[in-house]
Amino acid sequence: MSDKTEHPELPQAFAALGVRNSVLKGLAELGYITPSEIQSLLIPKALTGVDLLGQARTGTGKTAAFGIPILCGAEKGRGVQALILTPTRELAVQVDEEIRRIAKHTPIRCISVYGGQKIRGDIIALETNPEIVVGTPGRVIDLLDRRMLWLDDIRFMVLDEVDRMLDIGFRDDIRNILTRLKGMRQESGEANSSGAPQGHQTIFVSATFTEEIERLARRYMREPVEKLVAPGADDKPTVENVEQGYYSVQPWDKYRLLRALLKQEQPDLAIVFCRTKHGAEKLANSLTHDGISCREIHGNLRQSKRDQVMKGFKHGKFDVLVATDLASRGIDVAGISHIINYDAPEDPEVYVHRIGRTARMGAGGKAFTFITREQGDELTRIENMINMIIPPLTIDGFEHRQPPEQRGAPVAPPPVAAEPTVSPKNGMRLGAKMPLRRRRR
Ligand code: AMP
Numbered sequence: 053m054s055d056k057t058e059h060p061e062l063p064q065a066f067a068a069l070g071v072r073n074s075v076l077k078g079l080a081e082l083g084y085i086t087p088s089e090i091q092s093l094l095i096p097k098a099l100t101g102v103d104l105l106g107q108a109r110t111g112t113g114k115t116a117a118f119g120i121p122i123l124c125g126a127e128k129g130r131g132v133q134a135l136i137l138t139p140t141r142e143l144a145v146q147v148d149e150e151i152r153r154i155a156k157h158t159p160i161r162c163i164s165v166y167g168g169q170k171i172r173g174d175i176i177a178l179e180t181n182p183e184i185v186v187g188t189p190g191r192v193i194d195l196l197d198r199r200m201l202w203l204d205d206i207r208f209m210v211l212d213e214v215d216r217m218l219d220i221g222f223r224d225d226i227r228n229i230l231t232r233l234k235g236m237r238q239e240s241g242e243a244n245s246s247g248a249p250q251g252h253q254t255i256f257v258s259a260t261f262t263e264e265i266e267r268l269a270r271r272y273m274r275e276p277v278e279k280l281v282a283p284g285a286d287d288k289p290t291v292e293n294v295e296q297g298y299y300s301v302q303p304w305d306k307y308r309l310l311r312a313l314l315k316q317e318q319p320d321l322a323i324v325f326c327r328t329k330h331g332a333e334k335l336a337n338s339l340t341h342d343g344i345s346c347r348e349i350h351g352n353l354r355q356s357k358r359d360q361v362m363k364g365f366k367h368g369k370f371d372v373l374v375a376t377d378l379a380s381r382g383i384d385v386a387g388i389s390h391i392i393n394y395d396a397p398e399d400p401e402v403y404v405h406r407i408g409r410t411a412r413m414g415a416g417g418k419a420f421t422f423i424t425r426e427q428g429d430e431l432t433r434i435e436n437m438i439n440m441i442i443p444p445l446t447i448d449g450f451e452h453r454q455p456p457e458q459r460g461a462p463v464a465p466p467p468v469a470a471e472p473t474v475s476p477k478n479g480m481r482l483g484a485k486m487p488l489r490r491r492r493r
Contacts, residue, residue, distance in 0.1 A: 069095045072124045077157035079120075088113035090257075090282040095120050097280060098255060103273040105214075105266065106257040108282035110408045114212070114257045119151040121255075122208045126183040128159040131205030134184040137229065139216040140378070141166040141188055145359060147212060148186045160184065165201075167191045168355035175200050189217070189225035196232060203233050206252045211269075214258040218268050230272045291419075291438050294391075294407050297445040298421040298431060304455055306422055307338060310394060312450045313420060314344065314372070321365070322390035324374045325406050326350075331395065336374040346372035377402055385409075393421035396430050400437035420445070 060080040065087055067076055087095065090108035097104055098121035108114050122134045136151075138144045148164035155162060162184035163177040171194065178185075178200055185192075185201065195201035209230070211217045217226055233252060256269045261279075270277055301309045310324065326332040329350040336348035347361045347370050365373050366385050377397070388410045397403045403421075410417025421442065423431050435442055453459070 066091075066095075066120070070099045070124070071095065071120055072158075074158040075120055075123045075154060078123075078154040079116075081156065082153055084116065088117070088282075090114055090280070091117045091120070093280040093282060094118065094255075094257075097278050098253070099124060101253055103254045103275075103277045104256070105261065105269060105273075105277060105279040106255065106282075107261050107280070108257070108259065110259050110405070112282060115147050115150040116154060118208075118210050118212075118255050118257060119147070119154055122184060122210070123151070123155050123158055123160055125207060126160045128183065129181065130183065132178075132182060132185050132201065132203070133205050134208035134210065135192070135203065135206055135229075136184065136186040136208075136210040136212060137189055137192065137217060137226070138186060138212045139188070139222065141168060141355060142358070142362065143212065144186045144188055145362065151184060151186070155184075162186065165191045165195060166355070167194075168358075171195070171198075171200075189222055189229060193225060193228055196229070206233055209233060209252050209254045211254075211256045212258075214256040214269055215260050215262065215265050218265050223268075291404060291407055291440070293416055294410055295416070295418045296407070296421075296440070296442045297419075298423045298442050299445055299447070301422050301424060302452065302455070303424055305453055306394060307335070308453075309422065309447070309450060310335075310339075310392065311342065311344075312447045313392065316447055317390060317418070319371060319390035321368065321385065321388045322372045322392060323388060323406075323409055324372060324392045324394050325397070326374060326376055327395035327397075329376055332374045332376050335394065339372060339374065344372055345370040346374060348374045350376040351378055377406070389417055391417065391419040393419070396421050396423055396427050397434075398430060400430075400434045403434045404438065 059077075060083070062073070062076040062080050063085045065085065066079055067073075069087060069092065071079070088108075089112065090106055091113050094104060094106045094117040098118065106114065106117060108117070118136070122136075126133045136147055138147055144164045144166045148162055151162045161180060161182040163174075163180070163182045163186070165174040165177070165185060165187040167188060167190050171191075174191065174195060178195070187195075192201065196203070211226070216222070254273045256273070258265070261269070266279075299309055299313070314322070324335065324346075326335055329352045332348050332350045333352065336346055339346045347364060349358055349361045353361070361373070362385075364370060368387075374394075391407050391410050393403070393406060397406065407417075407419040410419060421431070421434075431442065
């Protein structure tokens with residue numbers, strides 16, 4: 053086959069937004085034909101140079117929405133021109149990878165820097181003179197303090213997941229970095245360089261913008277700031293594409309239930325969420341021992357190991373990833389078919405974040421949650437937040453057992469007195485939107 057026939061056609065819909073040819077080639081190779089809603093809104097505006105607040109749901113192509121204009125504006129060999137801050141290491145890696153893929157046919161280089169690994173590696177990476185740096189705030193400050201990273205040439209300043217970035221814990225770090233930028237407005241609203249025009253464009257993107265976060269973000273931006281909201285971004289978190297259900301289970305039966313569920317579902321790619329690092333470790337060990345192809349990701353692992361696990365997961369090297377919330381934030385892997393909340397989250401927002409790992413870019417997915425007798429309130433809070441009833445499910449042939457110390461006594465009734473059981477097979481659409489009513493538990 054000749055070379056020519058192998059080149060996919062350049063995506064005209066992106067060309068119409070003003071995207072350069074070399075970037076279009078990367079997009080074509082990735083199979084990005086149509087811009088997502090946030091991309092259609094953000095790319096042309098960003099190319100005009102105004103400061104932007106972009107709001108869109110997780111998994112709707114935000115990375116490319118800010119990455120593409122940066123790649124169109126960056127110039128080879130002119131120093132670090134874009135700094136992208138992310139709240140977690142995993143997200144930094146992911147954003148870096150996405151930008152590198154899109155940049156494949158451009159001369160622009162992107163690197164990621166984050167804590168938890170030797171700073172020497174970052175220094176070597178910076179010596180390659182990248183034009184784009186993606187990083188977590190702590191490591192970026194460290195590199196700035198060591199004078200390994202300079203912000204003199206910055207033309208694009210991006211904060212990803214700005215709602216988390218401006219969370220109390222990060223505010224000082226963000227202020228520290230942003231106020232080092234030339235011409236950056238101080239929090240008082242005064243320009244810090246004798247009113248000189250700002251030398252860079254600021255883009256803040258997020259799934260949500262509370263009033264407070266927006267007010268804070270605007271302090272670092274140059275008016276007139278354009279706020280772009282992708283249709284549906286303001287809705288309650290959308291989890292409608294995800295089939296959802298819960299299983300009533302006692303703590304001592306959870307592992308058996310998980311095994312039965314994995315056997316029933318045969319997931320292509322599943323994430324099993326645990327509340328603690330230790331729990332995740334133990335569970336992954338048991339699954340591995342029982343011959344299930346799985347890995348674990350949590351804060352007890354070295355960063356290099358975490359990166360390696362994520363890479364393996366992306367490439368489908370194993371089927372089940374056992375994860376804690378922190379380590380999984382920002383995980384964006386196409387084709388995650390199942391989310392299993394082995395430990396139900398206490399915070400309903402965490403539930404939405406977890407199940408948002410599946411059903412990316414409009415694809416479907418399933419989310420199952422294990423609920424113990426004590427967790428009825430947690431379930432109700434989740435249901436209130438997503439404005440849906442999550443139906444109870446059972447697995448054919450799965451029997452609840454007595455606590456280990458009472459084995460031999462008659463079997464107790466199911467732990468959570470639930471409404472009539474529906475199983476995914478009986479045709480009812482799980483998690484269908486319906487008015488909330490009191491659940492009898
Ligand atoms: P993000 O919201 O940036 O995490 O992106 C979610 C997923 O959508 C990622 O796997 C991207 O590679 C993918 N993606 C982003 N833009 C497009 C597009 N225009 N067409 C198809 N896939 C896309």
